[in-house]
Amino acid sequence: MKKNNYSLRKFINDIHLWLGLASGIVLFLVCFSGTILTFDDEIKALFTDKVAIDASVSEKASVASLIQTLEQSNQGYITGLTLPSNTDVPYEFSVKKDLKERRGSQVLVNPYTSSVHSVEKTRADAFMMSMFKLHRWLLLDIAVGRPIVGIATIIFLVLAISGIVLWFPKKIKWKTVKHGFKIKTNANWKRINHDLHNTLGFYACVFILIMGITGLCWSFEGYKDLLGRIMGTKIFDRTSTEFEIPKTAENDIISIDEALAIANTTLNYPGELSVSFPNKKNNYYTFRKSNDNNWSPVTRDNLYMSLNGTVLAVEWFKEKPLNVRVAALIKPLHTGEIYGQFSKIIYFLACLIATSLPVTGTIIWIHKLKKKKKKKKL
Incomplete structure (x- = not known):
């Protein structure tokens, strides 16, 4: 046998x-x-036309004047802005031809000359x-x-x-x-x-x-929800923060440049600063800033500000519970962006x-x- x-x-x-x-x-x-x-x-950047920035030419124009330039050039509705930490990189405006668009497009602006450069799709993008x-x-x-x-x-x-x-x-x-x-x-x-x-x-x-x-998490909604329940927090939480904001008088509304100054003073460290402008759904500014000296380039602190410059809330990434921080890093953990070029x-x-x-x-x-x-x- x-x-x-x-x-x-x-x-x-x-x-x-x-x-x-x-x-x-x-x-x-x-x-x-x-x-x-x-x-x-x-790879996309290799095939995209570069915008040359010479910081020694003149002083930076105000963001308000750059927005006015974009509006006059009929670029569309301006929904947001990203200010780089380096002086030789253009400002990046988020623009929508129609507010019903989900993402819109990006327009690069030289802050020293106010020249506008639309970001065209290339074969690399396709x-x-x-x-x-x-x-x-x-x-x-x-x-x-x-x-x-x-x-x-x-x-x-x-x-x-x-x-x-x-x-x-x-x-x-x-x-x-x-x-x-x-x-x-x-x-x-x-x-x-x-x-x-x-x-x-x-x-x-x-x-x-x-x-x-x-x-x-991208393949099965049930898996994503189950993982979120196990972790005790939502995965890919895109819900907007709600604030009870009294109506702001016209005279009390601050300029975008003043709002940016307050945000940079509160988030007082070098780094890229992004802002989403107030809209019908959220009548306040949402700022996101990454710290150039941080361990990860993808962790960001959030700041919410009313139209009159009142800081409604500040969310420091390092102060969030561990499970919330891990959930926020699901995407960079998957793509390799977690530690920048090294992890990539x-x-x-x-x-x-x-x-x-x-x-x-x-x-x-x-x-x-x-x-x-x-x-x-x-």
């Missing part, structure tokens, strides 16, 4: 193999597009949008592509966890474990391919897990490795099939 040699490790190996083969093409496309999207802004659609829903209809990507992401999480288990040898000793940390470059191509899959997969698995756990490079390499795993894994499987066929013939 033959013994049953089907062990738990063999079961995990089969799960890893067949799930990997079943999702290989989808995972390759999602990871490939994700690799490119890591440097989304940088290409990156294609990569975005490929990454999020495989260029398919959203209702079809989004769940497919979500299911593939779940599979990738299972593959990452099972891959970590399989990375460890049956007998865990330093002599056997240490081989998993390096690629044997002087071996034959089959061994090199195996090491590329095994070793590189091990190094990238932590980042794959982070990207997968956070990425599911790490994420780029991790995504590149993740893109290679379905390829190297399939080659390993094909090689094993060939070996089995040879044994049967013998």
